[in-house]
Every structure is written in structure tokens, then in C-alpha cells.
Amino acid sequence: MSRPPKVSDLMKEVRAMLAAGKYRYVGHANERLQERSVSRLEVKQVLKNGHHEKRKDEFKEEHTCWNYSIRGKTVDKKNLRIAVSFDKSNMLIITVIDLDK
Helix, strand or coil: CCCCCCCCCHHHHHHHHHHHCCEEECHHHHHHHHHCCCCHHHHHHHHHHCEECHHHCEEEHHHCEEEEEEEEECCCCCEEEEEEEECCCCEEEEEEEECCC
């Protein structure tokens, strides 16, 4: 099976999904938020203002989709990496990594 193409303008798509409320946190992301003391507001700050970290993108064979990495700082200067993916109608927030810890 061939890989689907990557989203061409990732940050534009991410911001559009955020603005439309078309996103959801998967179970793993919810666990990491608690474990790493990161708020959903901080995740949104990074998704709105961060940058696409292309070298960290990876194709997930088991889900036949791309996971994209977005990196940025929160207003409190936390340095975060957020992994997102897309299903038919939503952006999925896969995990949250605090790069300072």
C-alpha cells in the first residue's frame, strides 16, 4: 500500500482545524498532559504559534498516516513538541513532549 501524501501547508491546516474546533486529544496525549504538567491552553499556544519540525515527521504504518511534529514555546517559555495527525474529519493530538525536561 502506498503512503498518502503529506499535508502541504501543515501550519495552515493546523490553525484551520483549531479555529473550527475540529481537533481531539487521543488517550496517550491526555496521559502525557498530566504526566508532564502541560495544559491544553499551552498545547493550543504551540499549535497556533509554533513551527513545523519536518525532520521529526514520521509515517505510522499501523495507522497508514503521517504524524507531524510542531515545536514552539508557551507564554511561560516552556519548549514543547506536539505530535499531530489527521483522520477524515479531525486533527488528532497524539502526544506532548516537554523538551526542557
